[in-house]
Amino acid sequence: MTHYRIYQKLFAHHGPQNWWPADSPFEVMVGAVLTQNTSWTNVEKAIANLVDNQVLDCEALIAMSHKRLAKLLTPVGYFNVKATRLKHFCAWYAEQGGYNSLNTLPTNELRSALLAVHGIGPETADDILLYAFEREVFVIDAYTRRLFQRLGMIDGDEGYETLRSWFEQGLRRCKDRLELFNEYHALIVRHAKHPCRARNPDCPTCQLREGCAFEQRR
């Protein structure tokens, strides 16, 4: 089964996901940091806190105290770690001249620049590249590993870069890759949250098993 075929099945079953849920590229970046190992519903609460206090803004986040920021980030957990990471990111972001300035960089350079920021790892960097800077980068996360492991297409212990290039190569000839990568990653997350338990020929997991085994506890 090809990468694209699995995408088609996911799309047929779940429909368009309209990611990333945010009102601006900067909000995408903030959300990308806050959602590290954290459910999105908790991130929504923290972002609402930032909006309510009028600090969903690069300069405002830099200016405020660590203590106050950490308090607003309470719902996401790891609030001390994430307050530090957000501040590091914002300082870098402002220093680099903001969105338009960074957007002039080619994808590879922008990616290494992001990875050099404390608190931005491969997945967060790729979330930002794909959903904020609209670059053709395939995001790998734990769901992606588990799904394709259960599909028997990978071992599951491959390195991040290995998997990313595996997906990007597998989808290299597809048209509208930006939209494809955007939707594909969102669909994988959707499929993890809403596993299909019935026999469904359009479900990439059900197709191989009786009942959707993906994300089934024990």
Add this chain to the structure above:
DNA sequence: AACCAGGAGACAT
């Protein structure tokens, strides 16, 4: 009441 959530860094081996 354990378990997981749209990970990353520090540190030891």
Add this chain to the structure above:
DNA sequence: ATGTCTCATGGT
């Protein structure tokens, strides 16, 4: 290069 630990709230 490859494991293990920590960070921490909120929903199931």
